[in-house]
Amino acid sequence: MPELPEVETIRRGLAAKIKGLKIKKVEVLLAKQFQGKPSEVEGAKVVDVRRRGKINIIELNNGKSLLIHLKLTGQLVFAQSSNIKAPSSKIVLGHPIPFGGGNTLPAKSTHIIFNFSDGSRLFYNDVRQFGWIKVVPLGDLGNLSDLNKLGPEPFDKEFTSEYLQKIFSKTGKPVKLVLMDQEKMAGVGNIYANDALWEARIDPQIPAKQLDNLTIEQLRKAIVKVLEEGIRYGGSTGGDEAFVNVEGHPGAYQKHFRVYQRQGEKCLRNDGGVIERTALGGRGTFFCPKCQK
DNA sequence: CAGTACGCCTGGTAGC
DNA sequence: TGCTACCAGGCGTACT
Numbered sequence: 544m545p546e547l548p549e550v551e552t553i554r555r556g557l558a559a560k561i562k563g564l565k566i567k568k569v570e571v572l573l574a575k576q577f578q579g580k581p582s583e584v585e586g587a588k589v590v591d592v593r594r595r596g597k598i599n600i601i602e603l604n605n606g607k608s609l610l611i612h613l614k615l616t617g618q619l620v621f622a623q624s625s626n627i628k629a630p631s632s633k634i635v636l637g638h639p640i641p642f643g644g645g646n647t648l649p650a651k652s653t654h655i656i657f658n659f660s661d662g663s664r665l666f667y668n669d670v671r672q673f674g675w676i677k678v679v680p681l682g683d684l685g686n687l688s689d690l691n692k693l694g695p696e697p698f699d700k701e702f703t704s705e706y707l708q709k710i711f712s713k714t715g716k717p718v719k720l721v722l723m724d725q726e727k728m729a730g731v732g733n734i735y736a737n738d739a740l741w742e743a744r745i746d747p748q749i750p751a752k753q754l755d756n757l758t759i760e761q762l763r764k765a766i767v768k769v770l771e772e773g774i775r776y777g778g779s780t781g782g783d784e785a786f787v788n789v790e791g792h793p794g795a796y797q798k799h800f801r802v803y804q805r806q807g808e809k810c811l812r813n814d815g816g817v818i819e820r821t822a823l824g825g826r827g828t829f830f831c832p833k834c835q836k
Numbered sequence: 837c838a839g840t841a842c843g844c845c846t847g848g849t850a851g852c
Numbered sequence: 853t854g855c856t857a858c859c860a861g862g863c864g865t866a867c868t
Contacts, residue, residue: 544861597862615861616846652846671845673862725863732862826861
């Protein structure tokens with residue numbers, strides 16, 4: 544499930560591939576996933592691709608933008624096809640990660656297709672159909688609740704120990720739920736919340752207000768560290784993860800999971816602990832009972 | 837206002 | 853083997 548590192552990986556790939564391209568036609572195959580009208584963006588050129596939390600923002604040169612939230616199983620895959628004969632020609636991608644319904648495009652789960660004027664295409668696939676794409680006027684981005692409800696970006700200056708002390712002191716919720724609350728900080732999801740808490744040696748279920756300032760600073764550093772590492776490895780694709788980058792390739796951070804999906808395995812600290820799996824707020828929670836107190 | 841339950845979805849899997 | 857039941861999971865919404 545794309546979190547900040549996966550969404551950033553896609554952003555970088557998209558920026559490299561589609562900046563400057565003109566959208567010729569948008570095929571909406573599942574109406575509920577596209578909010579707006581194709582005609583609002585057809586004919587416009589891509590100026591830039593930005594990210595806020597888990598949302599990618601494609602800026603166009605006609606005063607509009609496309610907001611994309613991949614939720615659990617959304618994928619954006621770009622296919623260069625300068626010599627295509629028909630828009631429906633299948634593009635085989637030579638790798639083992641399927642696109643929900645096969646490894647050719649369009650796949651069964653392809654719900655939106657952006658056709659660019661040079662013949663290249665961008666496929667939006669989403670098996671569980673929770674994601675969305677919205678057309679939003681650039682001038683409205685500032686007061687769009689999808690964006691302005693979000694807490695600080697973990698890589699921003701304002702993401703300080705003092706800020707975390709402030710929000711933690713106000714709640715007795717398990718610290719893991721606070722990390723995953725997009726209004727408290729943007730972009731952290733289940734994978735990186737679990738791994739950051741292990742990195743900082745914190746029990747995921749401890750009430751946030753019980754953390755002392757030293758521990759909070761360690762947690763802040765751990766959050767930044769695992770997110771940076773996730774980006775460095777191009778996101779994570781393992782077990783349930785349907786993530787692929789814009790070239791259709793998986794990430795590699797799953798090879799470096801600290802605790803996520805490692806239940807039953809030995810703690811990487813070799814402290815004799817075995818990773819346990821529980822549920823917090825209905826979500827899989829992984830931790831080492833030995834070093835996370 | 838905060839906390840909780842539910843709904844949205846489908847593919848994979850466990851159980852029969 | 854084929855069927856059904858259940859689960860994962862981000863996040864908006866309705867309800868307590």
